Amino acid sequence: MIEITNIHKSFGDNLVLDGIDATFEPGKVSLIIGGSGSGKSTLLKCIVGLHQPNEGKVFFDGQEFTRMDFEEKVPIRKEIGMLFQNSALFDSMTVEQNLIFTLDMFTEMSKSEKIDRANFCLERVNLAGKNKLFPSELSGGMKKRVGIARAIAMSPKYLFCDEPNSGLDPATSILIDELIQDLTEEYNSTTIVVTHDMNSVMGIGAYILFLFKGQKYWEGSNQDMLKSDNKELNEFVFASPLMKAARDTMKR
Incomplete structure (x- = not known):
């Protein structure tokens, strides 16, 4: 399990993350979604230790990762698998x-x-x-x-994927999603995926964290998302006709 509490991150005067809290459970694929500039990749980098938050804490199975020095982090880093965007x-x-x-x-x-x-x-x-x-x-x-x-x-006990379907055709994207899902279940990994792919959201989104302007605006499952009345979430998710059709089908 990975828990994050009150994560803030700024670059100079630019506040990118503004008090993010979330819990990511083992054996499930958790997705971080949001528009460009919402802070998705920055949050992922704060969790894995590539960025140090200005404020807040990251816990790996109860161990406070953010307070550890380099040597103390090594055992946890050995349990991390990372798939970069490129x-x-x-x-x-x-x-x-x-x-x-x-x-x-x-x-x-x-x-x-x-x-x-x-x-x-x-x-x-x-x-x-x-x-x-x-x-x-x-x-x-x-x-x-x-x-x-x-x-x-x-x-890995913890698996992180940054835009795993970027640049791929739809059929290949589905294969990658299925592979991530299968491996998460096989290793009982705590898996966190940053994505803007709505097919991934609907296919493997057991838990979804939606960021908007650096803040947590919504969280829940993909099925909860279809019934949500969150204005910003709906404008982001249901911009495509395919997602609108999926929501309308659920409401019938």
């Missing part, structure tokens, strides 16, 4: 080398054990046999799956 693969490394890089940093595995783990993770994301390819030889969807394979290499 996959963040090393172009000069093969797929296999990209996965083993994480294992080199955080484990004492032998070389053969690392290769076995890399093979297992690639099989898990349906990329068996792609070990020796370089990122330049992969499609966008394959890069995302390699990124997910690397994120789960350490059997």
Whole structure:
């Protein structure tokens, strides 16, 4: 479980996050949604420790992450898997080398054990046999799956995904969503996904946190969202005809 309380973050005079509270439960996919500039990615970076909040606390299973020094954070960071928006693969490394890089940093595995783990993770994301390819030889969807394979290499207790469907076609986006859902259940991970993809919201949104101008304006499940009368949430979510149709169907 991850809990955040009263998170504030400013960059100079620009207040980006204004007192965010939320609880993210294990075994569920939690989504952070909101318009551009609402603070979604900044909040994610505050949770994982890439940004230090100006005020507020982040707890990983009751441990106050924000008060820890670098060395104290290492055990928790070993339990974190992160999928970045652009996959963040090393172009000069093969797929296999990209996965083993994480294992080199955080484990004492032998070389053969690392290769076995890399093979297992690639099989898990349906990329068996792609070990020796370089990122330049992969499609966008394959890069995302390699990124997910690397994120789960350490059997993460906490899984973070920043815009995992960015730049992907609808069919591939659904496959990525299903994979994230399956892995969350398999590892009982506390999974947090930043997204603007409404298909993801409706498909895997067990818990949704909606940010508006740096504040928490709404929280609930995707089914709760369809029945919400929150003005700002409705203007954001139901901007597309598809989402309007889904809401109208629910109300019948």
